[in-house]
Amino acid sequence: xxxxxxxxxxxxxxxxxxxxxxxxxxxxxxxxxxxxxxxxxxxxxxxxxxxxxxxxxxxxxxxxxxxxxxxxxxxxxxxxxxxxxxxxxxxxxxxxxxxxxxxxxxxxxxxxxxxxxxxxxxxxxxxxxxxxxxxxxxxxxxxxxxxxxxxxxxxxxxxxxxxxxxxxxxxxxxxxxxxxxxxxxxxxxxxxxxxxxxxxxxxxxxxxxxxxxxxxxxxxxxxxxxxxxxxxxxxxxxxxx
Numbered sequence: 001x002x003x004x005x006x007x008x009x010x011x012x013x014x015x016x017x018x019x020x021x022x023x024x025x026x027x028x029x030x031x032x033x034x035x036x037x038x039x040x041x042x043x044x045x046x047x048x049x050x051x052x053x054x055x056x057x058x059x060x061x062x063x064x065x066x067x068x069x070x071x072x073x074x075x076x077x078x079x080x081x082x083x084x085x086x087x088x089x090x091x092x093x094x095x096x097x098x099x100x101x102x103x104x105x106x107x108x109x110x111x112x113x114x115x116x117x118x119x120x121x122x123x124x125x126x127x128x129x130x131x132x133x134x135x136x137x138x139x140x141x142x143x144x145x146x147x148x149x150x151x152x153x154x155x156x157x158x159x160x161x162x163x164x165x166x167x168x169x170x171x172x173x174x175x176x177x178x179x180x181x182x183x184x185x186x187x188x189x190x191x192x193x194x195x196x197x198x199x200x201x202x203x204x205x206x207x208x209x210x211x212x213x214x215x216x217x218x219x220x221x222x223x224x225x226x227x228x229x230x231x232x233x234x235x236x237x238x239x240x241x
Contacts (some may be wrong), residue, residue: 003129003130003131004131004134004237004238005240005241006028006095006235007127008233009235011105012124012125013233014185015032016186022094022096028094029094030094031093032184036185037138038079038080038140040141041079042079043148043198046198052079052082055184059075060199060208061205089138090133092132098126101122102123103120103121103228104118108223109221111216111220114160123225137223138180142178146178146193147172150172151172153168153231154172164229164231180211182234182236183233186236188220189220194218
């Protein structure tokens with residue numbers, strides 16, 4: 001096991017209900033971090049391995065979509081079969097945080113820039129340490145996924161929400177200085193998150209997703225903090241700080 005640092009570069013939220021606590025100490029579940037890592041690796045695998053991408057494409061074209069949860073389970077199960085390195089991924093059950101705060105938050109529709117709702121939410125901004133075992137491929141997967149996700153959101157916000165342009169341009173310029181970039185926690189209310197993002201440019205799959213799931217492959221909404229002028233969940237796993 002090695003020591004790592006979790007750096008929340010923008011507000012990090014654990015869930016719609018806030019952070020769980022143990023003996024009064026707030027923490028982020030390791031399962032949330034694992035899910036984010038798998039999502040990033042899924043995006044990376046679609047671009048890296050044509051055979052994996054084709055298998056997923058065929059499933060999405062031919063599958064009978066009854067429940068979103070079934071689709072996510074199927075795709076991530078195939079990913080774990082393709083990347084046995086995930087068996088080497090060891091994360092703590094709980095990553096304790098030094099302190100949390102409350103921020104006003106807006107849920108913003110990505111396609112239009114429209115504010116869907118406003119409220120207050122618990123967030124963490126800062127640095128905490130934890131011990132883990134993380135395969136090297138996660139570094140490349142995190143960079144690929146975060147760049148793709150940030151550029152997609154910037155593309156839409158450039159016209160619909162110009163106040164976010166500088167934030168996203170600065171963020172994308174900084175990614176290559178991150179050891180492992182990730183998007184994690186409760187950063188969207190979309191049940192798919194960014195899982196289907198890679199199929200935004202594949203017309204036949206995009207049309208099937210639109211027809212059967214009544215949605216686009218890109219995240220439908222993101223959480224935004226007006227105080228920080230930033231969207232939620234952009235973090236770095238670092239070896240040193």
